[in-house]
Amino acid sequence: MGPVSDRPRANRCYRDPKRQRPFQSVAASFSGEFDFSSRIMNFTHSPNETVLDRYTIRRGIGIGGFGEVYFALSQAGKEVALKRIQRNLAVELRGVSHCLNLKHPNLVSLHDICRDSDDQAWVVMEYVAGKNLREVLDEADPSGRICRATVGGDKALPSGLTMDEVRRWFCGMAAGTGHLHSAGLVHRDLKPGNLFNDNGIIKVGDYGLSKFISSSHRSGHTESVGTLHYMAPEIGRGQYGREIDIYAMGIILYELLTGTLPFDGETPQEIVVKHLTDTPDLSLIPNDLRPVIAACLQKNPEDRPNDVGAMMAITPWANEATQTIAWGTPVSNTLESNTGESNAAEWNGREQKFKKRRSAADTPTLAADPVIQPQPTPQVVLSHPTAEEPIARAVRTSFIDLRQWWHNLERSPGSRFVIVIAAVLILMVNTRWLLPMLSLIGFFYIPYYVIRHIVLQIAEPDTYAHTRHQHRAGQPYQAMAPGAYPHGPHPGNDAAAARHQPVPARLSKAQVRQMLRQSLAQRTRTSMAAEWTTSGMISLLVAGTLLLISSVIGLRNTEISPLTLAPYVWMACVVWVGSLGLLGLGKAWESSDGDGFTRRLSASFLGAGIGVFAYLLADALMVPLDHGLGRDIDATRLPTTFYEGSAIPKAAAMMAHFGVLFALLRMWKPVDPLRRARLSLWGVMVAVVGEWIVHQMLPIPQPAGMLIAGGIIVMTQMSAPWVKTDSVNSLATSAV
Numbered sequence: 001m002g003p004v005s006d007r008p009r010a011n012r013c014y015r016d017p018k019r020q021r022p023f024q025s026v027a028a029s030f031s032g033e034f035d036f037s038s039r040i041m042n043f044t045h046s047p048n049e050t051v052l053d054r055y056t057i058r059r060g061i062g063i064g065g066f067g068e069v070y071f072a073l074s075q076a077g078k079e080v081a082l083k084r085i086q087r088n089l090a091v092e093l094r095g096v097s098h099c100l101n102l103k104h105p106n107l108v109s110l111h112d113i114c115r116d117s118d119d120q121a122w123v124v125m126e127y128v129a130g131k132n133l134r135e136v137l138d139e140a141d142p143s144g145r146i147c148r149a150t151v152g153g154d155k156a157l158p159s160g161l162t163m164d165e166v167r168r169w170f171c172g173m174a175a176g177t178g179h180l181h182s183a184g185l186v187h188r189d190l191k192p193g194n195l196f197n198d199n200g201i202i203k204v205g206d207y208g209l210s211k212f213i214s215s216s217h218r219s220g221h222t223e224s225v226g227t228l229h230y231m232a233p234e235i236g237r238g239q240y241g242r243e244i245d246i247y248a249m250g251i252i253l254y255e256l257l258t259g260t261l262p263f264d265g266e267t268p269q270e271i272v273v274k275h276l277t278d279t280p281d282l283s284l285i286p287n288d289l290r291p292v293i294a295a296c297l298q299k300n301p302e303d304r305p306n307d308v309g310a311m312m313a314i315t316p317w318a319n320e321a322t323q324t325i326a327w328g329t330p331v332s333n334t335l336e337s338n339t340g341e342s343n344a345a346e347w348n349g350r351e352q353k354f355k356k357r358r359s360a361a362d363t364p365t366l367a368a369d370p371v372i373q374p375q376p377t378p379q380v381v382l383s384h385p386t387a388e389e390p391i392a393r394a395v396r397t398s399f400i401d402l403r404q405w406w407h408n409l410e411r412s413p414g415s416r417f418v419i420v421i422a423a424v425l426i427l428m429v430n431t432r433w434l435l436p437m438l439s440l441i442g443f444f445y446i447p448y449y450v451i452r453h454i455v456l457q458i459a460e461p462d463t464y465a466h467t468r469h470q471h472r473a474g475q476p477y478q479a480m481a482p483g484a485y486p487h488g489p490h491p492g493n494d495a496a497a498a499r500h501q502p503v504p505a506r507l508s509k510a511q512v513r514q515m516l517r518q519s520l521a522q523r524t525r526t527s528m529a530a531e532w533t534t535s536g537m538i539s540l541l542v543a544g545t546l547l548l549i550s551s552v553i554g555l556r557n558t559e560i561s562p563l564t565l566a567p568y569v570w571m572a573c574v575v576w577v578g579s580l581g582l583l584g585l586g587k588a589w590e591s592s593d594g595d596g597f598t599r600r601l602s603a604s605f606l607g608a609g610i611g612v613f614a615y616l617l618a619d620a621l622m623v624p625l626d627h628g629l630g631r632d633i634d635a636t637r638l639p640t641t642f643y644e645g646s647a648i649p650k651a652a653a654m655m656a657h658f659g660v661l662f663a664l665l666r667m668w669k670p671v672d673p674l675r676r677a678r679l680s681l682w683g684v685m686v687a688v689v690g691e692w693i694v695h696q697m698l699p700i701p702q703p704a705g706m707l708i709a710g711g712i713i714v715m716t717q718m719s720a721p722w723v724k725t726d727s728v729n730s731l732a733t734s735a736v
C-alpha cells in the first residue's frame with residue numbers, strides 16, 4: 001500500500017461541460033485528500049483520535065452518500081478505511097453482514113461492521129491506496145491517452161483510456177461484479193468512483209451498502225446525482241435485478257473508451273429521459289466493442305446479457321488468459337490476506353497456472369478446475385422455458401409501479417387515507433361488472449397458468465438443465481449474443497427451449513438467422529410440444545377474448561340466445577382450431593427457411609381440414625351457411641358439386657375455399673419465430689384481401705370468412721413464439 005499522500009484526488013465539480021463528467025454532490029466535490037487544517041468538510045473525527053477502541057484515525061478521505069470515510073491504522077499498524085455510517089442507515093446494516101465473508105481479488109474487502117460507544121455504526125474495510133476510476137478518467141490526458149483502437153485508424157477519441165487500460169478496468173470490474181452476482185448480490189451503485197486501482201488490481205468497492213442508497217437514501221437531498229449517469233432505466237420502476245449492474249458496466253465501458261457518457265444532460269431529468277429513450281451513439285466505439293455496449297445498454301433489462309459471463313462472452317476479451325477467473329465464480333476462500341500484494345500474487349499465480357494449462361492443450365476445455373476456466377465460445381441460449389409467465393409478469397410489474405407511485409406520493413397521512421377510502425368506494429360501486437369480469441379472466445387464466453407451468457416443467461430439456469447446473473456450480477456461463485434473447489410478454493418466447501450455437505465474433509444478418517434456426521432445430525420434440533401447448537393455450541385465451549368482445553358488440557341490440565350466440569362461437573372455434581393447426585405446422589417449419597411449394601401444399605391441406613371442421617361445426621351449431629353469400633355473387637352459377645340448390649356451401653366448398661386460401665397465403669410467415677414483428681398488420685390485411693378474392697370464386701358466409709381469415713392470422717401471430725431479431729440485426733450490422 002502506498003502512503004495516502006500518494007493519492008492525489010481531483011476536485012470534483014457539479015459539471016465540467018468540456019469533459020462531460022458526471023455531476024457530483026457538494027459533499028463528494030470535496031472528497032479529495034483531506035487537509036484537516038483547511039477543513040471544508042465537517043468530518044466528525046479528527047486525526048489521532050481513536051475510534052472503536054482500536055483504530056487511530058490518520059485522516060479523512062471523503063464524504064460520500066453513506067457517511068464519512070477515514071484512513072486509519074489498527075493497533076498493529078494495519079491500514080484500513082473506516083466508513084462512519086449515517087445514523088439513519090445504521091439500523092439497516094445487519095443486511096450487509098453477509099458481504100463480510102466475500103473474498104475476491106477484484107472486490108474491496110469488508111473486514112467488519114462495528115458500533116462505537118455512541119452506537120454509531122462503522123464499516124471497517126480494506127484501504128485502497130490507488131486512484132479510483134473517476135480520478136483516472138478526470139486526469140486522462142487527451143493527447144497521451146487517446147484510444148486509437150480500431151476506430152478509423154488514427155482517429156482520436158476524446159479522452160478515453162488506452163485499450164489496455166480499458167481492458168484492465170473493465171475486466172477487473174466484471175470479475176468483481178460477477179462474484180457479487182454469484183453470491184446473490186447486486187451492486188446497484190457501480191460507477192467509476194467505486195472502482196479502485198490497487199497496485200494494478202482493479203477492485204470494486206461500496207457494494208452491499210448501495211442497497212440502501214438506492215432505496216432510502218437516494219430519495220433524500222444529500223445524494224450525489226452523479227450516479228444518475230449509470231442508472232438503468234428500470235430503476236425508476238423499482239427494479240433492482242443484476243441487469244442494472246450490467247447496464248452500469250456498459251456505461252462505464254463507454255466512458256472508458258471515449259471519456260464521455262452515452263447519456264448526459266444539463267439536468268437530472270434530461271439524463272433520466274435519455275436513459276429511457278435515447279439510443280447511444282456508438283460511432284466512436286471500436287467495432288469489436290460495439291456489440292457489448294449495445295447489449296448492455298438495452299432499455300429492456302431482459303434484452304441485456306443476463307449475467308457477467310454472457311456479457312464478457314461478447315467482448316473481445318472472452319478468451320484471454322487474463323480473464324481466466326470465471327466470471328462470477330467463487331474464488332478460493334483460502335486467500336489469507338486482502339492486501340493488494342497477496343491478491344496480485346494469487347491472481348498472477350492463477351494466470352500462470354492457467355497459461356500452463358493452455359499451452360498443454362491446444363483446445364481450451366471446460367473441464368476439471370472449477371476456478372480457472374477458459375471462457376467458452378460465445379453461445380446463443382434461448383431463454384429459460386419456465387421463466388415467469390408474461391401476464392403474471394405484467395401484473396407484477398404494474399403492482400411494483402403502483403407501489404412505487406404510492407411510495408413516492410408526497411401526501412400527508414390524512415390525504416393518503418382519503419385516497420384509500422376513495423379507491424375502496426370506487427371498487428365497491430363497480431363490483432357489479434368487476435366481479436364477473438375478474439371471474440371470467442380467472443376462468444381462462446388459472447387453467448392456462450397451471451397447464452403451462454406443468455407442461456414447461458416436464459418439458460425442460462436436458463441440455464438446459466445441464467446449462468443451469470454448470471451455472472450454479474460456478475462454471476463459465478453460457479454466453480448469449482445480445483440480440484438473441486427471446487423477449488416480450490410472450491410465453492412462447494420463454495418456452496423456446498434452451499439450445500446454443502457458437503457465435504462467431506462478427507456476424508452477418510444471415511449468420512445470425514442461420515444460427516438461431518440451428519438453435520431452434522436442436523430442440524427436443526417434448527420441448528416443441530410444450531411450446532405448442534403453451535401457444536395453443538394463449539390462442540384459446542385470445543379466442544375467448546375475441547369471442548367476448550365480438551359478441552358484446554354484435555349482440556348489443558339483440559336478445560342473447562344460444563341461436564344468436566352460435567355464429568360467434570362458431571367463428572371463435574374455427575379461428576382457434578385454424579391457428580392451432582398453423583402453430584403445429586410452424587413447429588415443423590421454424591428450424592429452416594424451407595421450400596415454398598411444399599409449405600403451400602401442406603398449408604393447403606391444413607386449410608382443407610379447417611374448412612371441413614368449419615362445415616361440421618356450423619352444422620352442429622345450426623349456423624346458417626348461406627348468410628352473406630348472395631350480396632355480390634350470383635348463386636345460380638355456383639357448381640352444384642360445391643353448393644346446394646339454394647347456394648348453401650357444402651363441405652367441399654368450405655374445404656376448397658380454405659384449402660385455396662391457405663395455399664395462396666404464405667402461411668409460414670405468421671408462425672416464424674424470426675418474423676420481423678410479432679404482429680404484422682400488413683399480414684392480416686393480406687389475409688383478409690386474399691379471403692375476399694377466394695370468396696369471388698368459392699363464396700362462403702361473409703363477413704365471417706374475412707373475420708376468420710384475419711382472426712387466424714392475428715391469433716397465430718399473437719401466440720406463436722417470437723425471437724426479437726432487431727437487436728441481433730443491429731449487432732450484426734455493427735459487427736460487420
Ligand SMILES: Nc1ncnc2c1ncn2[C@@H]1O[C@H](COP(=O)(O)OP(=O)(O)OP(=O)(O)O)[C@@H](O)[C@H]1O
Nearest residue numbers: 028031061062063064065066069081126127128193
Ligand atoms: N476502501 C477505501 N479505500 C480508500 N478510499 C476509499 C475507500 N472507500 C471509499 N473511499 C474513498 O472515500 C471517498 C468517499 O467514499 P464513499 O464511498 O463514501 O462516497 P462516494 O463513492 O463518493 O459516493 P457514494 O457513497 O454516494 O456512492 C471517496 O473518495 C472514495 O474514493
